[in-house]
Amino acid sequence: MSTPDQIEGAPHPRDTPTLFGQDVAEQAFLDAFTTGRLHHAWLLTGPRGIGKATLAWRIARFLLATPPLEDDGLFGAPPPPTSLAIDPEHPVARRIAAGAEPGLKAITRTPNPTTDRMRDQIVVDDIRALAGFFQLSATDGGRRVVIVDAADDMNTSAANALLKMLEEPPERATLLLISHQPSGLLPTIRSRCRTLRLNTLSAEDMARAFDQAGIDVGDATGVGDATGALAELSGGSVGAAIRLSLLDGLKTYADLVALIQNLPQFDRAAALKLAEAAAARGADAKRDLLFELIDLLLSRLARTGATGLAPGIEAAPGEAATLARLAPDQAAGRAWAQIAQETGARARHGVAVNLDPAALVLDTLIKISQTATG
Structure with missing residues (x-):
């Protein structure tokens, strides 16, 4: 059964090793990191199903596994990273895959404890839990990463609680907000984030994403190019294309x-x-x-x-x-x-x-x- 931050029939973004078609967004984040201009909050925007959550998890692995860049020393500083990719055998990558990384917190819609049914909103208690996350984990001085998927799901109280954190961000913390419709967010939230807009995928990139997910689109219609047809009907969204296929x-x-x-x-x-x-x-x-x-x-x-x-x-x-x-x-x-x-x-x-x-x-x-x- 899929979770609120997972497309039905597709691997969880946490378990998707490669992101296709989003080189510009990846490079923009990497440039900010390597030039010392890493913002404390990032808004990842674009249509559903194009890789925003996958990029957020890639960024989280990268930040938690990559040490801060150092000034030139006696033997010179190591070269800056040129990719967000992290070896899947890296301890951070292994912990994230197991859901056991203490430096990472993912916020999604949660079940109502009274009815045990999934809420249709992210509520204020979900956001307030971040305060405990930052307090309990601040002693080791490590970097902390929060993924909110999707920020569009926050109710008013949750949005206001998150805004307070954006106004006074914890030290060495990075918040990654995923939004399908950023115009619906509080303007004050948008203004405190740097935006990374992701693009829709080409048919070629979509085919590679399907192959990675282990999905055979087939072609029972006689159209000839099933992947191209899916790309056309889905508007370049892998998530929508997977739904169409299934x-x-x-x-x-x-x-x-x-x-x-x-x-x-x-x-x-x-x-x-x-x-x-x-x-x-x-x-x-x-x-x-x-x-x-x-x-x-x-x-x-x-x-x-x-x-x-x-x-x-x-x-x-x-x-x-x-x-x-x-x-x-x-x-x-x-x-x-x-x-x-x-x-x-x-x-x-x-x-x-x-x-x-x-x-x-x-x-x-x-x-x-x-x-x-x-």
């Missing part, structure tokens, strides 16, 4: 594209098949993904109409030609954008009030068909 998202998207290929002729049997799959017992995750893929398909239709250009990478067989036919001009693009807004709002409302998933999906697909007819 939930058979490429095939679902291909089924959606096949359904609209014959519009305005509506294949009701194929639509019913999609609707019934989303309504199966225990299929909540697949239902949610189906609505996300419908929204994505409509967005790609709207973009094709607005720009006059079909996507450069097909995420399903025949997608480019289908989008070009159904969205030939800007007027069509505006119509698809409007239906995307309407169906998205209806889907969110339907899920919230527990409407029949099959009826909700079928109604959405019929509205798409009507838009093509109109």
Whole structure:
């Protein structure tokens, strides 16, 4: 079972040895370290699933395993480090892997002790625990590292408690805050952190990340380049791509594209098949993904109409030609954008009030068909 700071189906960021596609962010941190400008708090930002937590754990290993840089002595100082990588057999790396490193504290959402159910927020007690961590471990004078994953999950009291620590940071402490939506954080928290923004991944880097995680994406859709299709649909997020892969998202998207290929002729049997799959017992995750893929398909239709250009990478067989036919001009693009807004709002409302998933999906697909007819 995954933890709040772990993507379902992927290794924990602590156990991910190599980070792909984030050389710029890594080098920025390394430059700050080697030039003596190491800030006490760092905000790691960017979309979900692109490696922010993996980078945080790499930084933590590096800081705890790397001695402070020294001035030139009689025999000269050792050369500064050129990488954040730490030998997995290093004592610090081994302790972190075992969850036994005293200089590291990871803050995530925790179970409610009364109900034993996972909270949906990081609460103030989670942050206040850091005071004890710093006090109990300050005697050896070593470096301390805190990872907050994700800072977006903090409630107001927790955010204010963390702000006090950022205003008066403990000596030799480094706080690493992971944020998917930094605009939602307190401006005073953002202002006291140095930001490292991570980029989305290319298809090549995503393929390497999949290989490292031991995930075979396969290709049951006939698109030819499953990794490229996953990169396209996930927006360069490994986490989102892993979810797509595990939930058979490429095939679902291909089924959606096949359904609209014959519009305005509506294949009701194929639509019913999609609707019934989303309504199966225990299929909540697949239902949610189906609505996300419908929204994505409509967005790609709207973009094709607005720009006059079909996507450069097909995420399903025949997608480019289908989008070009159904969205030939800007007027069509505006119509698809409007239906995307309407169906998205209806889907969110339907899920919230527990409407029949099959009826909700079928109604959405019929509205798409009507838009093509109109």
